[in-house]
Amino acid sequence: MDERLTGTVAAFRQIIATLRREKMAGGLSRAAGMPLDQPDVQVLVYLLDAGEPRRVGAIADGLQVAGPHVTRHVSALEGRGLLERVRDPEDGRAWQITLTSEGDKVAQQCVELTTAWFGAAMADWPEEDRDELLRLLTKLNTDVTEHIQRQRVN
Amino acid sequence: MDERLTGTVAAFRQIIATLRREKMAGGLSRAAGMPLDQPDVQVLVYLLDAGEPRRVGAIADGLQVAGPHVTRHVSALEGRGLLERVRDPEDGRAWQITLTSEGDKVAQQCVELTTAWFGAAMADWPEEDRDELLRLLTKLNTDVTEHIQRQRVN
DNA sequence: TATTGTTATACTCTATAACTATA
DNA sequence: TATAGTTATAGAGTATAACAATA
Numbered sequence: 001m002d003e004r005l006t007g008t009v010a011a012f013r014q015i016i017a018t019l020r021r022e023k024m025a026g027g028l029s030r031a032a033g034m035p036l037d038q039p040d041v042q043v044l045v046y047l048l049d050a051g052e053p054r055r056v057g058a059i060a061d062g063l064q065v066a067g068p069h070v071t072r073h074v075s076a077l078e079g080r081g082l083l084e085r086v087r088d089p090e091d092g093r094a095w096q097i098t099l100t101s102e103g104d105k106v107a108q109q110c111v112e113l114t115t116a117w118f119g120a121a122m123a124d125w126p127e128e129d130r131d132e133l134l135r136l137l138t139k140l141n142t143d144v145t146e147h148i149q150r151q152r153v154n
Numbered sequence: 155m156d157e158r159l160t161g162t163v164a165a166f167r168q169i170i171a172t173l174r175r176e177k178m179a180g181g182l183s184r185a186a187g188m189p190l191d192q193p194d195v196q197v198l199v200y201l202l203d204a205g206e207p208r209r210v211g212a213i214a215d216g217l218q219v220a221g222p223h224v225t226r227h228v229s230a231l232e233g234r235g236l237l238e239r240v241r242d243p244e245d246g247r248a249w250q251i252t253l254t255s256e257g258d259k260v261a262q263q264c265v266e267l268t269t270a271w272f273g274a275a276m277a278d279w280p281e282e283d284r285d286e287l288l289r290l291l292t293k294l295n296t297d298v299t300e301h302i303q304r305q306r307v308n
Numbered sequence: 309t310a311t312t313g314t315t316a317t318a319c320t321c322t323a324t325a326a327c328t329a330t331a
Numbered sequence: 332t333a334t335a336g337t338t339a340t341a342g343a344g345t346a347t348a349a350c351a352a353t354a
Contacts, residue, residue: 004288005269005276010203011291013196016170017218018298020345039321042167049164056336064171066323071337093330093335115159121301122159122294133290134158136283137165140276144172147275174322193344210313220346225314247312247353 024114031113032106034080039065039073041110044082044099048107053096055088082106178268185267186260188234193219193227195264198236198253202261207250209242236260 025038036044046062047054054062060070074097077083082103088094099107122130179192190198200216201208208216214224228251231237236257242248253261276284 001266001269002273002284004284005272006265008284008288008291009268009272011288011295014218015291015295015298018295018302021218022302037320057334064168064175065321067336068324068338069322075337088335091331091335093328095336111160112155114163115155117301118159118163118298119156121297125293125297129290129293130156130158130162132286133294134162134165136287136290137162137169139279139283140287141165141169141172143275143279144169144272147271148172148176191343211311219344221313222315222347223345229314242312245312245354247351249313 024117027117028110028113031109034106036106036110039063039069040077043070043073043077044103044107045110047083047097047099048104048111053086053098055094055096057094059097077103178271181271182264182267185263188260190260190264193217193223194231197224197227197231198257198261199264201237201251201253202258202265207240207252209248209250211248213251231257 025036025041028041029036042063043059046059050058050062056067056070056074059074060067063070074083074085078085081100083100084098085095086098088096125133179190179195182195183190196217197213200213204212204216210221210224210228213228214221217224228237228239232239235254237254238252239249240252242250279287
């Protein structure tokens with residue numbers, strides 16, 4: 001068995017545990033001046049990254065969660081004026097979820113704060129290591145996703 | 155703002171989402187021939203890594219969860235014969251939690267299966283990249299933990 | 309009086325099932 | 332009849348508060 005892999009998995013697991021416990025959403029709520037839980041933030045940031053309106057189903061796929069979960073948070077965020085539901089002109093069953101300008105602002109704050117947080121944590125990282133981490137995590141993401149899909153087929 | 159960091163955070167978040175959805179514990183249960191939820195596995199693997207009996211409080215610290223959470227899973231695992239509670243000879247309030255030989259076996263299976271899973275996902279990774287991922291995640295783990303502690307002080 | 313662990317309770321995140329409206 | 336989304340309900344994981352026993 002590859003000792004390196006065991007160590008890598010352990011490190012990964014611990015980072016996840018640490019970040020979970022940190023409850024970043026509390027800080028984001030304070031910065032945004034309104035209550036935002038973690039799935040709220042994920043929906044907002046997903047839409048910001050997308051750069052254009054997206055369906056409820058697309059958000060669920062992107063975040064890898066079930067549809068009803070997205071529905072609930074979209075409804076809450078709509079109620080707070082951070083996004084809007086617009087009927088999809090090409091499919092009367094679907095909605096296009098759109099960030100309002102307020103929602104766009106809040107989403108950007110979330111990204112900036114999170115990035116700044118990691119930036120501070122990694123303040124003394126050399127350029128090469130930053131490049132490498134991005135490259136390797138991106139690759140890991142691809143390979144893990146592919147591996148799961150391969151397994152599904154079998 | 156560092157674009158690399160934004161990408162790194164995004165990749166990290168997506169890997170977490172993918173792994174969460176994969177519900178590894180189901181496969182581990184099947185392999186072990188008994189129901190094991192995710193916190194069960196974490197407790198077992200923590201004790202295996204420790205290599206010797208540990209207190210409930212130490213397990214909670216190590217997994218970064220609250221005490222009562224550990225108590226519940228320790229009780230369940232004890233009921234299934236995977237571990238034992240032995241009074242700490244030096245402190246009558248505390249328990250030393252010990253893996254039974256059965257528990258040790260199951261914990262090893264969990265580690266092996268998880269490692270094998272990642273090994274398959276990363277099958278075509280060159281040696282250097284494996285080394286680098288281990289090095290960078292270990293470093294990230296250290297730096298994130300330190301950053302949180304620095305913030306706590308302020 | 310402080311600490312270890314437990315019991316009881318509640319909260320957050322997410323899933324599944326049943327339903328509705330449209331295709 | 333299939334699909335997009337919603338409503339209602341349930342489950343997993345974890346936290347907080349109140350307590351017991353020992354230090």
